[in-house]
Amino acid sequence: MVEMEDGSFKPACRSTLRREGEVWYRLIKAAHLSRPEDYFSIYQSGCNHSCLKCHSWDFSKRYNGFWVSTGELAEMAVEYEGIVTVWEPRNRATMFHATDLCRHCGMCVVYGTRGKLCPRKLAKEQVVLSPQGYGPARNIVSFTGGDVVCQADFYADAAEKIKDACSNMWVLIETNGYGLTPKNLDVLASGGVDSFWLDIKAYDEEVYRRLCGTTNEWILKVPELIVDMGFVLEVLTLYIPGWVEVDQIVKIAELVHNVNPEIPFTVLAFFPAYKLSNTRSPKLLEMVNAYFAVKKVGLRNVKLGNCGVFARTQKDWDILITLVGQEAIG
Numbered sequence: 001m002v003e004m005e006d007g008s009f010k011p012a013c014r015s016t017l018r019r020e021g022e023v024w025y026r027l028i029k030a031a032h033l034s035r036p037e038d039y040f041s042i043y044q045s046g047c048n049h050s051c052l053k054c055h056s057w058d059f060s061k062r063y064n065g066f067w068v069s070t071g072e073l074a075e076m077a078v079e080y081e082g083i084v085t086v087w088e089p090r091n092r093a094t095m096f097h098a099t100d101l102c103r104h105c106g107m108c109v110v111y112g113t114r115g116k117l118c119p120r121k122l123a124k125e126q127v128v129l130s131p132q133g134y135g136p137a138r139n140i141v142s143f144t145g146g147d148v149v150c151q152a153d154f155y156a157d158a159a160e161k162i163k164d165a166c167s168n169m170w171v172l173i174e175t176n177g178y179g180l181t182p183k184n185l186d187v188l189a190s191g192g193v194d195s196f197w198l199d200i201k202a203y204d205e206e207v208y209r210r211l212c213g214t215t216n217e218w219i220l221k222v223p224e225l226i227v228d229m230g231f232v233l234e235v236l237t238l239y240i241p242g243w244v245e246v247d248q249i250v251k252i253a254e255l256v257h258n259v260n261p262e263i264p265f266t267v268l269a270f271f272p273a274y275k276l277s278n279t280r281s282p283k284l285l286e287m288v289n290a291y292f293a294v295k296k297v298g299l300r301n302v303k304l305g306n307c308g309v310f311a312r313t314q315k316d317w318d319i320l321i322t323l324v325g326q327e328a329i330g
């Protein structure tokens with residue numbers, strides 16, 4: 001349910017999505033080149049989940065933004081394509097691979113030198129300034145923020161228009177997976193959606209329901225479906241002390257490993273937000289333990305994310321890099 005401007009509540013698909021004749025419209029809060037993803041992110045208002053830890057609650061749980069049609073989204077994508085500096089192959093139409101290229105320090109542009117963690121893969125001409133800082137612009141358009149993927153026709157129409165209008169653009173959906181039924185995946189495939197960044201928020205169904213307000217019953221089956229249908233998949237899970245810790249993260253990793261051990265997997269550190277503003281963030285060694293537990297499952301591409309949350313001093317960073325290696329830091 002989304003809180004409307006008059007204080008009433010309406011389902012997200014009836015308040016932040018609409019269709020007039022043949023034209024779809026979506027309420028969005030913003031759209032720009034985002035960091036650290038290094039792609040064009042469309043921040044949507046309205047969501048089918050009600051997560052206690054939502055970091056975008058001010059527009060995913062509230063009617064907040066402006067209306068755009070799928071045609072207007074395609075025009076934005078064309079404009080963005082004009083500034084693209086990195087042309088990724090489809091299997092890298094992910095968030096996971098962004099930090100292989102750049103750590104967003106901006107030093108190559110500002111000082112003409114390289115930051116300590118720079119992967120040294122980009123020329124400084126490929127690093128551009130966006131509202132969230134320096135980095136490359138990759139040929140990916142992503143839907144993020146809220147999520148009404150349960151209304152797959154909108155996303156299929158948007159993807160089709162974006163891909164028709166652009167010369168070489170991938171379409172990624174960042175999703176909780178709730179809307180990814182087999183039928184909806186068919187619709188999304190027909191529109192040309194390329195990849196999913198699937199946020200599996202908990203393995204335990206009871207925890208999931210308390211944390212997100214709904215079941216995860218079919219979300220746990222989604223990785224296999226996504227891969228079988230030829231989409232690119234990456235998975236993330238959030239380490240939330242007292243809610244989602246190593247035991248559940250390992251179960252999610254096992255589920256992903258059973259589909260394909262190469263699937264990129266990110267363990268993100270929670271930071272206090274919304275209705276979990278009194279819950280602490282994980283500590284450095286808790287995150288390192290989670291990393292090694294996931295690696296032990298056999299997943300080959302694993303990173304830790306939101307590292308600034310648990311590595312706050314130079315000494316923390318030195319310990320982190322010594323323990324997991326630079327390539328494991330997302």
Ligand code: SF4
Nearest residue numbers: 047049051054060145
């Ligand atoms: S799925 Fe994402 S946007 Fe939606 S309520 Fe949960 S955290 Fe917020």
Ligand code: SF4
Nearest residue numbers: 102103105106108118
């Ligand atoms: S490419 Fe430039 S901005 Fe990116 S990490 Fe290297 S020095 Fe920093």
